[in-house]
Amino acid sequence: MRVGLYPGTFDPVTLGHLDIIRRAAALVDRLVIGVAINRDKGPLFNLEERVAMIERDCEGILRSTGTEIVVYPFENLLIDCARDVGARVIIRGLRAVADFEYEYQMVGMNRQLDDQIETVFLMAEAQHQAIASKLVKEIARLGGDVSKFVTPAVCRALGERFPQRP
Template sequence: MTTALYAGSFDPATYGHLDVIERASRLFGTLVVAIGIHHEKKGEFDAAEREAMLRELVVPIAGRTGGRIEVVTFADLVVDIARRHGARVLVRGIRNSSDLDVEVGMAGMNAVLAPEIDTIYFGASSGVRHVASSLVKQIARLGGDITAFVPPQVADKLRARYPAG
C-alpha cells in the first residue's frame, strides 16, 4: 500500500485537519501526519504539545478507517520528510480558491525538487470549509466559543491559555 504524507503546522489541529486525515487514511495504507516546525515562527503550541494532541486525535480515526497513521515533526523540506518516510504522495487540503493558488505553487516547486512524489488535493468538506486555525486562535483569545471548530481536548487547551478571554 502507498504511504502518503500530510504536512502542516496543526497549530492547533482543527476539525478541518481531522477531516483531511480521515479521508486520506481511507485511501492510503499509511498516512504520515507531519508537523512542521519553523524556528522563526512562534506557535500557539510548541512542537511537543502539537504532537501529543495529534497522536491522541488520530487514534479513533485509525480505528474507524483501519489505516496506519503516524505523527512526526520536521524542520526541513516537506519532500525530505516525505522521502525519509517512503511517502509517494503529499496530501493537501483546499478550503477555497486562495488556498488553491498557494497549493498549486507549492506543488510545482515540490515536483521539481522531488518528481517521484505526487500531490493530491482534498477539497474541504462543506461542514469544515470555513475553519482556519488562525481564526480559531483569535476567537479563543477573545473568549469566544470554539467548540464547533476543534475537538474538546484542543478547546480545553486553548481555554486554559486564555481563561479570561
C-alpha cells in the same frame, strides 16, 4: 505499501484537519502526519503539545479505518520529509481559492525537486471549509466559543492558554 504524507503546523489541530486526515486514511495504507517545526510562525502550542493533540485526536480514525497513522515532526523541506518517510503522495487540504494559488506554486516547486512524488488535494467537508487554526486561536484569544471548530480536548487546551476575562 501506499504511504501518504499530510503536512502542516497544526497549531492547533482543527476539525477541518481531522476531516482531511479521515479521508486521506482511506486512500493510503500508512498516513504520516508531518508536524512542521516552523520557528518563524511562533506557534501557540509547542511541538510536543501539537504532536500529542494529533495523536489523541487520531485514535478514533485509526480504529475506524485500520490505516496506520504516524505523527512525525519535521523541520526540513517538505519533499525531503516525504522521502524520509517513504511517501509517494503528499496530501494537502484546500479551503479557498487563496489556498489553491499557494498550493499550485508549491506543487510546481516540489515537482522540480522530485517528480516521483505526487500531490493530492482534498477539500474538507463544507461545514469545515472555513476553519483555519489562525482564526480559531483569534476567536479563543478574544473569549469566543471555538467548540464548533476543534475537539473538546483542544478546546480545553485553548481555554487554558486564553483564560476567560472576568
